[in-house]
Amino acid sequence: MSLSLYLDRRKWYRHIDETEQHYPGFVPVIKGNGYGFGNEYLAEVALEKKKKVIAVGTVDEARQLGKIGTFSEVIVLTPVMTELTRADLVSGRTYTVGSREQLRFLVKSFDRLLAEQGSVWSEMDVTFRLNILLKCESTMKRYGFSLQDAERIPDWIDGVQTDRVHVEVAGMSIHFPKERMTAAAREKQIGDWVRVMDRIDPSRRKMYLSHLTPAQYQAVVDRWPTIDFSIRLGTDLWLADKSFVETKSTVLDVKPIRRGERFGYKQLRSPRTGHLVYVAGGTANGVGLEAPACARGVKDWAKLTAFWLLGLVNRHLSPFSYRGKRLWFAEPPHMQTSVLLVPSGAPLPRPGEELPVQLRMTTAVFDRQVIVEDEVLELTERNPIPSQHEEKGNAVEAIP
């Protein structure tokens, strides 16, 4: 039984190589569910592609992936506000800090660890070097020092450093929204922070960016030639072109059901005569979990309302489809299996067949990954996974 991710690795690798040309020295972002591929797998790919620096979401991910390879640097993107452990007394890690509280917490936490007897660092009687990136506030309004804060950062660092912990500012970091921000506005914010960097510490010339097109990125690099820019890439790197991946679920069982007959976890009555189709993939795989959608305009609004209304009568469109038509859930999915209701008269899949399934790659967890060859690629290209409202798809295409 499997929810399977089919990956055309040759084409995917080619895209990763092209990305290196567009964004030389980019930093791969490896976090969460590993964009559907798994963090360990992405870390191995990053190593294979000779990446020395990676960015992870959390300190827990840094601990896990630090073991995998010999990355020279692992950047932790999310600020740390929970106590660190002795396992974190390692070099080669850089923490993102976007407020005075975060700075203080991080230094204090390390200082406490170092004060404990028996740590290697205290035995060697050397100062622990804590590498940080100063996170700059952007229009994202997500973590980051404001421009007003900027002047006081050196004092704050001086104030919090201890004999045991030396704070090393490795550079700056700025995260832009994906939508509704012009290239000029992005450049202006970069420029503001470049000026701050010049004032507070002219020797620091490193700045990490995100969410810029190759042309925008090139323009930034050309405009500030003395700054050492790198871009962080997650979605655009691993999932830019979804024709690389195909997601499928195996049919495990098919059982006839009469109208009004009870079935399943919830012992619901079947609204129609037909078949229950049991397929691989449930909530544990991210099936039936959708991020809240953002309605923009009447069409989105109408679509979301229609789904909401159908939900009121226990009709939930599933992400599984057969012969080009979306199938309906018979009951809400649970753990590793989903149950679909195929009314009599509609094409009925057989056990062992694979059904295409539309999943949001940032919530999906697959049972297995299959590397496909060129012949299968042709098929892949005809079925790209749409990027928006992935799980909802198009109700019009569903079996009535």
Ligand SMILES: *Cc1c(COP(=O)(O)O)cnc(C)c1O
């Ligand atoms: C997740 C993340 C990225 C990558 O984001 P994508 O939208 O997946 O490309 C870049 N920068 C920061 C700070 C992040 O947290």
